[in-house]
Amino acid sequence: MARVLIVGCGCRGRSLAAALREEGHAVRGTTRAPERLAEIEAVGVEAVVADPDRLGTVMGQLAGVTAVCWLMGSATGPTAADLHGPRLETLLERLVDTPVRGIVYEAAGSVDAGLLATGAAAVSAAAARWRMAAEVVAADPAEHRGWLADMRAAVGRLL
Numbered sequence: 294m295a296r297v298l299i300v301g302c303g304c305r306g307r308s309l310a311a312a313l314r315e316e317g318h319a320v321r322g323t324t325r326a327p328e329r330l331a332e333i334e335a336v337g338v339e340a341v342v343a344d345p346d347r348l349g350t351v352m353g354q355l356a357g358v359t360a361v362c363w364l365m366g367s368a369t370g371p372t373a374a375d376l377h378g379p380r381l382e383t384l385l386e387r388l389v390d391t392p393v394r395g396i397v398y399e400a401a402g403s404v405d406a407g408l409l410a411t412g413a414a415a416v417s418a419a420a421a422r423w424r425m426a427a428e429v430v431a432a433d434p435a436e437h438r439g440w441l442a443d444m445r446a447a448v449g450r451l452l
Contacts, residue, residue, distance in 0.1 A: 294318045295452045296357045300345055301364035301399075302333050305434055309362065309444050311336040316445075318452075321354060346372050348383055355391050360451045362444070366402025366409060366434060373404055377412035385419035395426030395451035397444065402434050426451045 294317040299306045302322025310320045314337050322333040323343040333340035343350040345365065355361075363384070365376040372380075381398075388396065400413040413429045420427035428447035432440040 295359035296321065297360045297362060297448060298351075298354055298358045298393075299323065299362045299364060300343070300351055301362075301368065302338075302340070303364070303367075305367075305437070305440065306362070306364050307333060307336045307338075308437070308441055309364075309448075310338040312441060312445055313448060314338055318448075319357075321358065323351065323354065345376055345380060345384075348380060348387065351384065352387060352391075355388075355393055358392070359394050360397065360448055361388065361393055361395075362397045362399070362448065363412075364399045365412075366399035366404055368402075368404060374408055377404065377408040378415070381412050382415050382419075385415060385423075385425070388419075388425065389423045395428070397428045397430060397447045397451065399434070399444075400429045400431045401440075 296319040299322045310322050313320050320338040325344045330340040343354050368376050398416040400409045416427045430443050430447050432443035434440045
């Protein structure tokens, strides 16, 4: 099948990783915190330390990856806005020169709705500009079952 990189493999990311693994995909999940690696590995996927605020650490994880899931809809901290603006735009631009076929963007969560709309617009613009496969998932992550179904479907459409 395919290898999927989940950037932001917290609770929801781990459930998506487990579901994709059950479908036969190879999954790599990222965390900023080395002490969280075991939580990701516990669902049977490869865990790596990569910080979306330092895109070089994410780019280093793209070997063999077909699709990227950018799960930053509930990202916190002083740079959360950048993850839906400049960091995301730079990632999209850099993906063009990789074997990655597409991106799934989480456009819902606890982050300000305006920032999520900015990120969704950036993903749509990149898809049009570079003919990149892209999916924007606006399912409410608080409704986990629906969110997971929508994320799985979005990944499936990219593959």
